[in-house]
Amino acid sequence: MGAPARDVLAVELVGAGPPPERRLARHAGRHVLIVPALAVLIVFFVLPYLNLTLISLMTPSHQAPYARVLTLGNYATLLRDPFTWRVIWHTLWIGVATTAICLVISYPLAYHLARAPRRLRGLLMILVISPLLVGVLIRTYGWMILLQDTGLINQTLRALHLPAAPLMYNDTGVLIGLVHVFVPFMVLSIAGTIQTIDPELEFAARSLGAGAWRTFRRVVFPLSLPGVLAGTVLVWVLTISSYVIPSLLGGFTVLTVPILVVRTVTELFNWPGGSAFAILFFVITLAVVGLYVRAMGHAGRLPDQGDDR
Amino acid sequence: MIRPRERRWMAVAVAVLYVFLLAPIAIVVLAALNSGAYLRFPPEGLSLRWFVAFAESRSFTSSLRFSLKLAALATAASTVVGTMASVWIVRFSGRWRNAFRVLFVAPLAVPGILTGIALLIFFYAVGWGNTGFVGLVIGHTLICTPYVFLITSAVLLRFDRTLEEAARNLGAGALRTFWRITLPLIKGGIISGAVFAFVASYDEFNISLLLSGVGMTPLPIQLFDYLRFSFDPTAAVAGTISIGMAFVVVLVTQKLVGLDALYLGGG
Numbered sequence: 001m002g003a004p005a006r007d008v009l010a011v012e013l014v015g016a017g018p019p020p021e022r023r024l025a026r027h028a029g030r031h032v033l034i035v036p037a038l039a040v041l042i043v044f045f046v047l048p049y050l051n052l053t054l055i056s057l058m059t060p061s062h063q064a065p066y067a068r069v070l071t072l073g074n075y076a077t078l079l080r081d082p083f084t085w086r087v088i089w090h091t092l093w094i095g096v097a098t099t100a101i102c103l104v105i106s107y108p109l110a111y112h113l114a115r116a117p118r119r120l121r122g123l124l125m126i127l128v129i130s131p132l133l134v135g136v137l138i139r140t141y142g143w144m145i146l147l148q149d150t151g152l153i154n155q156t157l158r159a160l161h162l163p164a165a166p167l168m169y170n171d172t173g174v175l176i177g178l179v180h181v182f183v184p185f186m187v188l189s190i191a192g193t194i195q196t197i198d199p200e201l202e203f204a205a206r207s208l209g210a211g212a213w214r215t216f217r218r219v220v221f222p223l224s225l226p227g228v229l230a231g232t233v234l235v236w237v238l239t240i241s242s243y244v245i246p247s248l249l250g251g252f253t254v255l256t257v258p259i260l261v262v263r264t265v266t267e268l269f270n271w272p273g274g275s276a277f278a279i280l281f282f283v284i285t286l287a288v289v290g291l292y293v294r295a296m297g298h299a300g301r302l303p304d305q306g307d308d309r
Numbered sequence: 310m311i312r313p314r315e316r317r318w319m320a321v322a323v324a325v326l327y328v329f330l331l332a333p334i335a336i337v338v339l340a341a342l343n344s345g346a347y348l349r350f351p352p353e354g355l356s357l358r359w360f361v362a363f364a365e366s367r368s369f370t371s372s373l374r375f376s377l378k379l380a381a382l383a384t385a386a387s388t389v390v391g392t393m394a395s396v397w398i399v400r401f402s403g404r405w406r407n408a409f410r411v412l413f414v415a416p417l418a419v420p421g422i423l424t425g426i427a428l429l430i431f432f433y434a435v436g437w438g439n440t441g442f443v444g445l446v447i448g449h450t451l452i453c454t455p456y457v458f459l460i461t462s463a464v465l466l467r468f469d470r471t472l473e474e475a476a477r478n479l480g481a482g483a484l485r486t487f488w489r490i491t492l493p494l495i496k497g498g499i500i501s502g503a504v505f506a507f508v509a510s511y512d513e514f515n516i517s518l519l520l521s522g523v524g525m526t527p528l529p530i531q532l533f534d535y536l537r538f539s540f541d542p543t544a545a546v547a548g549t550i551s552i553g554m555a556f557v558v559v560l561v562t563q564k565l566v567g568l569d570a571l572y573l574g575g576g
Contacts, residue, residue, distance in 0.1 A: 030397070030401050031401065033394065033396055033401070034393070034394055034397040034409075036390045036393060037390045037397075037454065038394075040390060040447075040454065041416075044447050044448075044451055045424070045451055048428050048430070048431035049419075049424075052423075052427040055430055065433060105326055108319060108326065109323060112319060112320075112323045126560075126563060127331065128330070130331075130334070130555055130559050131331065131334060133508055133512075133558050134548075134555045135511070135529055136512070137512070137514060137533060137536070137548075139333050141544055142332070142333025142334055142336045142548070144540060145333075145337070145540065146336055150347060180330070183326075183330060237418075237420075241419075241420030241421070241423070243514070243518070244533065247533075248536055258420065258423075261423075261426065262422060262426070265430075265519075266519070274426065275426070282423070
């Protein structure tokens with residue numbers, strides 16, 4: 001756009017926009033924009049999930065992936081099997097532990113990031129986001145080098161004449177790997193809300209005599225609860241559905257629901273059973289997230305009604 | 310407000326946490342450049358021997374080529390689809406905006422491994438049991454599109470609409486306005502979204518695990534099979550390549566869009 005365009009603009013600015021008939025054509029045509037995305041999502045996302053639900057109600061078969069006979073048997077089998085529940089509990093527990101550790105680690109990082117001067121913040125954002133962009137497999141490999149029995153940490157322990165620590169192929173290794181992968185998500189969630197908290201509020205609390213801990217507990221943390229809520233839900237859901245880290249850092253000893261579902265589908269070729277397990281786990285996840293969000297909603301309201309008056 | 314002594318403690322804690330965050334990544338690069346088969350301290354010396362081993366390994370190079378091809382196709386598809394969707398959402402969605410936003414980001418919010426299983430069973434059910442490569446491209450496009458969508462919408466929301474109105478008032482049609490005004494202005498967001506999509510596909514594991522058939526092994530699947538039984542540093546070379554790509558993405562995004570656009574919750 002050079003100078004001539006600007007001249008025309010000056011002349012025609014008075015004239016109103018496009019004529020009405022062209023505006024109408026634009027109305028119909030613009031919705032074409034959404035068609036490809038909607039088509040991809042409906043055909044290759046919504047339908048497959050509906051189909052998964054349907055298959056979970058089919059009868060397992062030896063001749064084909066499933067027989068077209070409706071049954072609730074897959075769910076009954078799952079619900080009756082104590083092994084299923086042990087794996088579900090273990091998965092949920094790994095999720096809670098990972099989320100709790102992530103929260104403790106991420107909060108200082110998020111606070112520091114949100115309150116950093118602008119120039120430094122760009123650099124810190126790079127440091128937080130870079131791990132997110134390195135494939136999960138690569139980061140897990142990095143941990144394997146560090147944690148294995150002949151790895152760097154155990155080499156160091158031996159050099160110091162300390163007993164070697166079993167850090168891999170158990171829950172410890174899985175937790176370390178998971179925490180590492182999901183900390184950036186938590187940091188980004190929390191930093192977003194902390195940035196919206198006016199620093200003057202902290203200043204006011206401190207000048208009225210509150211210590212650092214009290215200011216954090218009574219001012220900053222309650223105000224950052226929306227970010228904490230978003231971060232914990234996100235990390236928990238991602239953790240319990242992750243597959244790579246529990247399989248590589250857990251070896252064959254740590255069993256989680258995703259591992260078992262994949263095994264049922266790809267090794268036992270029991271598609272209805274695997275689908276039912278997937279759907280069951282999905283429902284449990286939704287229920288837990290729902291309860292948690294409600295509970296956090298109550299917790300968030302408490303400070304107002306409490307001892308502030 | 311933080312006092313100086315507290316600020317020092319905070320700085321120490323934060324520094325330790327950043328080391329934790331970056332250590333495994335640095336370790337992979339070190340392992341790739343180390344001459345020994347095991348990483349020791351002090352390192353035995355620098356060498357490119359694992360890079361040579363990687364380049365000579367047929368299974369690694371062919372899966373690297375396969376991954377690049379897959380990522381290129383998925384990126385092309387998801388960039389077009391995602392950009393169109395984001396223009397529509399930001400401009401024309403009206404009161405349905407939030408419902409559609411949730412729908413478009415949903416493939417990232419549900420467990421990828423379940424999406425993989427759902428697609429595997431779906432392709433079989435509709436008689437596309439052996440879609441092979443096409444199935445993989447579709448699955449990857451599904452996962453990559455939300456990234457393009459999120460980044461392009463972030464840019465569009467900051468966009469000054471009066472520029473478009475000016476073009477329309479000067480007599481430019483809708484398409485011409487889009488090509489001459491809108492597209493050049495949101496180009497940064499689109500490029501950055503495409504780069505994100507490329508890396509997302511290149512690193513995608515869950516979908517590939519379930520949809521890749523015989524003779525189609527993307528690099529992450531190759532690595533997974535490899536790492537289950539061996540730790541030898543050839544895998545670290547693949548990791549180093551991936552880390553280099555991540556670095557490029559971060560720099561491109563920071564330059565074109567600003568990483569602040571990627572805050573997830575709150576705000």
